[in-house]
Amino acid sequence: MTFEEMLRRAKTGDHEATTSILTMYRPMLIRYAIINGRLDEDLYQELCITLMRAIKLFKI
């Protein structure tokens, strides 16, 4: 599955495609969720929600 296909499916609410994108971007989200050398779990959750919102709002 190409990234475009994956993104299109995720936009329609496909659970598998959304999980794949989340898995793909997880390292980046974790990097931004580290505050003072510690993973801030609340921030990580917020960033996951941001990813979901980005999937919905991004125009292909």
Added chain:
Amino acid sequence: MRQRGNGQIGDELQIRFTGYLIQAVKRTQRDYLMSLYKDSTQEVLTEEIYAIGKTLEQEVMEQMPFWETIEDSALLYALKQLDERERYILLGRVLDEHSFDLLGAKQGLSYKGAAAVYYRAIKKVRRIIKEVNSRDI
């Protein structure tokens, strides 16, 4: 993170999405840190107030200059009539409870000299307060 082998159009789309996501993630991180900072400063303030247990009036009084905290106008007037050295020794003795040795050393006086200035200042203050109060009546 980047999915390979999708051709140039797929790559470009992924790069665009990644850029879009990075912006959104940075904004979320900034907002989160701001709210965390606000919460922490408010918590510290509340804790400090309760830990010290001071009323608002006490806090305001502590921030005011010494002259403003004296409510007795006669005393204030009397203190203002003293010269700098008399006032320093009187207040140092009464408020800070310093010894005449220390107060004298700071003003270049002996123990006896500082004590003499102190008792003279006390007399002066009493006399002025008496005069002011008799005039008021």
